[in-house]
Amino acid sequence: MTWAIDLQNITREFTVRRPRRVVRAVDDLTLQVADGEAVGFVGANGAGKSTTIKMLTGILMPTRGTVRVLGRRPVPERRHLAREIGVVFGQRSQLWWDLPLRDSFAILGSMHRLAPSAQAARLARLVEGLDLAPFLDQPVRQLSLGQRMRGEVAAALLHSPRLVVLDEPTIGLDMISKEGLRRFLVEDRAERGTTLLLTTHDMADVERLCERIVVVSDGRTAYDGTLAGLRDSLRTPRELVVDLAAPLGVLELPEGAQTVAVEAGGIRHRIRFHAAEHSAAALLARITAQAEVADLSMAEPAIEDLVREIFARRP
Amino acid sequence: MVRTLYGSRIRAQLSYRASFAADAGSQALLSIIEFLELWVILGHVDTFGGLTLVQVMVVFGLASAAFAIADLAFGEIDGLSTYIRSGKLETLLVRPVPLLLQISSLDLSLRRLGRFVVGIAMYITALVLAGFDPTPATMVLAILAPVIGGGIFSALFVMAGALQFWLIDGREFANAFTYGGNYVAQNPAAVFALPMRALFTFVIPASLVAYAPTLVLLDLPGPMLVPTWAGWLGLPVALLAWMLALLLWRAGVRRYTGAGG
Amino acid sequence: MPAYGTLAAATFRQYSTYRVATAAGVFTNSVFGLIRVSILLAALDASGQEIGGYTALQAATYVWLGQALLAPIEAFGTRTIGERVRTGEIAVDLLRPAPLLAVHLAQKVGRAGFLLLGRGLPPLLVGVLVTGLALPESPWSYPLGILSVALAILVSFLADAIVNLSAFWLVEMRGFQTLYMVVMNLLSGFLIPITWFPSWLESLARITPFPSMVQTPIDALSGRITPAEALVGIGLQILWAGILALVAQAMVRAGTRSLEVQGG
Incomplete structure (x- = not known):
């Protein structure tokens, strides 16, 4: 079995000032995600989801434990890894605020050194699948939240990453936008066999997109299995x-x-x-x-x- | 790729033509008004730091042009703390392009060309008026000096930016060396008392940006600590400053990611 | 009225939590002070006599008092009101029962109170250690100087508010604000005393409110001018505060109307 994500006993501590103390955001967490698997990563705010995502994407080093993502060590090999993963931080835009959406894709394409023909084909697929055509030439600051989020997802998928990490991709979206986004993510995964890690507060996201759900609480895995199994085991x-x-x-x-x-x-x-x-x-x-x-x-x-x-x- | 990155910023800014013109215009005026300080002083004295008005204009023009180049490329880097606080830095880190290059192109602000134009015009005019008598070597120095000075200031900006990985609220602290360095560079170094002159020559190489090259170009004697031949030191100093700046920057990024250091 | 007191006190407390930023600001302020002192002293040294009525000690005092005032008068301008006008959030402020300018003035008082202590005193201390400070001969210079500093803060607040309120009519603010900052820094006498200017430039400066923001309070407090002269300066500050307050108030009213016409 090759793992897209392989976290072994990772711990991440932060030192907080006033009063000075050590806070353990992630506590001895082990998580393995197989190539091509789709995992919903859920937990309350502050449970350690964001910290874990930062450790997998090379933004943060674990205090203890080992991290391998697509066989690489994320922090030392951050820029290599960046070519193979696509990340959406729901709350933070990665698009260029004052440029038309189309230009953001052009810049990202050149950052990833995509061949012009491959980029054009991929973009056409994203424009069609995410219905971006109506606002492709508008500056990003003029887009609605739903339009912008579809743009964000397209930006993360432009370079056809093997692993897609979506942090709250549907937060604040209306039902129709959510549904459109989910439909495309399912299609794209079926076409390319991408591995998906998704954090969300929306049960329907997990239900539609993920075979497996991992619940974290206090920085540890509290449940790992299917969604139905979670419901049964909890006797909710x-x-x-x-x-x-x-x-x-x-x-x-x-x-x-x-x-x-x-x-x-x-x-x-x-x-x-x-x-x-x-x-x-x-x-x-x-x-x-x-x-x-x-x-x-x-x-x-x-x-x-x-x-x-x-x-x-x-x- | 570099062309796409910068090109997109340039196009975006030129698309608001009126506001670009107003911005660039006020930047130009800004540097003229900065010069008024020296001009007023030279209305009361014949020489300032041993230099006449025209010679001071060479120093001021050269320093302004050099600072404008650095400000254009790296001026917004002292806003790094804002990126860190808002989490914007994380979106930059998951791209396969060096962080420094991204930040530089992200914030390139062309309005600073206004300052460059005034500086370079003053530099060339004053050089001619001051009776610059070029040899091949001094001609090369005259041409390269604004770029080398820009390199020195750029390195200072990068160091100032890197410091914010440690001192998130310390943005202003770094201004003492970037903007303060610019202020010092615009003046003849001879006006500063020895400890300050030493600080702004050996630690922050501000007096090597404009004053020292001016001494070479106009064949003037230098004061203590800044001999005329120091005018030739710009290039090696710029390279050394960049090396230190890149080391500091890398250490800063490593600190941010918690990868030791 | 207690509401304004509460607001001012809250702003004071808020600013006093920015400890690292304050320390960084003090450091930078002091470095710039050293650079400016060097320049003025070198000029006086080269001329071998007083310039514009300043001895070396007075020039140094001038620089340190200027560095102390820099933060309280917010010589680099503020953006808050202008940004709120640009984003349209100002409509919410205008709906409040308290007048817009009074609310911002209360915050300004709290802010200035902290900045005077936290950012104003340290450069004076550096000045005492490095160059020494010229002290006034007449005890009257102290109360008059302090009153003049308070008025300087008021005048610069009002002028800055006017610049910000112009966002009701100007689409692009940044260029205008930069321009204002540059002109203010020069004509207020912050960079060099206006008595050093050539006479045409000094006359030009004197017909603007700018000297009331820096030159007048520094001269009054340092005792470079007599208490009688300081009283004249204070009278002018009061006059300018009145004129600017009327203009700012008229702009708030006209801006409110233009919002109503556009339907918010």
Whole structure:
């Protein structure tokens, strides 16, 4: 197995002044990401995500532990590595503020020494996939957040990197922009087999883009596996909302499932249950035996809730 | 690649023609008004630091032109602390191009050409008026002096920028050596008391930018610590200063990434 | 009114936390002071007599007081109001119940208070150690000098506010601000005393508010001019403060109207 990202027991400490003390942002973290894998890297603010990303991209050296990214040591080989990775820092623009978007791509293309024909072909693909054509000639400062973020992603992918690191790429975007961005990232990965590491607060990003989720808390790995597995292992309750055809005061439910609210005079019932104990289908069958169901929906716990749950369980 | 980097900045700035003209114009005026200080003083005395008005103009013009070159290429580097605080530096670090080259091209501000034009015009005019009598060697020195001086100031800017990796809030500290160096370079070094003259010759080589070459070009005797032949030292000093500046810069980047040092 | 006091006190506290920046500023200020003193002393030495009514000690005192005033009068200009006008955020400020200029003046008072102590006193100390300072003969010079410094800060605040407020009508501010800074540094007598100027340039300077920002307070405090002369200078400072306040206020009103016309 070749690892795109191979972090072995890395620790990063910072010295903070006033009062003078050492803060451990990342604490003995081990993480391996295989070539071509897509990993969602989540955690609360301050959990150590950004510090880890800085260590993989060569911005920061770990205090202890070893880091290999695409077989290279990031800090000493930073400029070599930069040719093979694409990074988007959601909160910071890498585009030239006062230049048209097109010029930013031209500059980045020459920084990466792309052949003109290859660059033109790649840019055409990005313009089409991310729908950049309408604002390609506008100065970046005039773009909306959604337009700018698509530009940022295109800038990070221009040199066809083997590893793509996206730090909060969908923060602040509306639903349509988010969806467009996700669709393209899925397509591009399918075409080129890129490795993807994504940090986000949005569960849907992980669901759409990643096979694997790694949760960090206090600088350590708190969970590493599939998203479904995370939900099950945490026994976070799911919520089933049913709208009945005719009002009914009380629904009889199996042990463990409970009605948390009855609304609209007995029409809408909110029921909480654990996936490990009941399947949603069995629960629904039990309900339809008692009343006619007109409509239903399921609410999944948000990523933040999952992370909070992990915190609560740590000793 | 270098051409694309700088070219894009130049095009962006020329696209706002009116504001570029106003900016460059006020920079030109700025250096003229700076010169008024020396002009007023020379209204009261015949020679200042042993030089006449025209000879002082050679020094001032040469120093201004040299500083303008450095300011054009590296003037905004003392804003590095802003990049560090805002995290902009991180986006520069994940590109496959040396950081210094990126920062230099990112902030290239052409308005500083205004200062260069005034400086070089004053330098050439004053040289002629002062009776510059060139030999082949002094002619070469006369032509190269603004560029070499620009190299010395550029190295000072890079060092000033590098210091901010250690002293994020210390931006102004570095100004003492960059802008202060410029202020000293514009004056005949003979006006400074010995400790200051030594500081601004051996530590911050400001007096080697304009004053010492002027002594050679106009065949004048030098004061203590700055003999006439020091006018030929510009090039080796510029190279040495750049070597130190690059070492300091690399140490600064290593400190930022936490890679020891 | 207590609101303004709170604002001034908060600004004072905020600035007093910038310790490294203050130390760096003091260092640079002192280096520039040494350079300027060298230049003026060399000129006096070459002339062998007083220039423009200054002896060597008075010229050195002039430089150190000028370096001390540099930060409090913010001789390099400020950007805050102009930036807020440019981005349109000024509309929010204008909606507040407190008048725009009063709010900024309160902040300025807090800032100037800190800058006088933190950035003003150290260069004087360097001056005492390196060249010595000329002290006034009349005890009246001290209160008059301190009053004149306060007025100088007010006059330069108002002039700077006018420059910033012109952002309501000027699209490109930077060139204009640079130009203002350069003219102010020269005509205020910051670079060299205006009595050293050729007479036409001195006359030109005297009809502007600029000498009220640097030349007048330095001369009053150092006792180079008599208390009676200082009183005249203070009268002129008050006159200029009045005129500039009226202009600035008129600009705020006209700017508010132009915002209303554009619909914010």
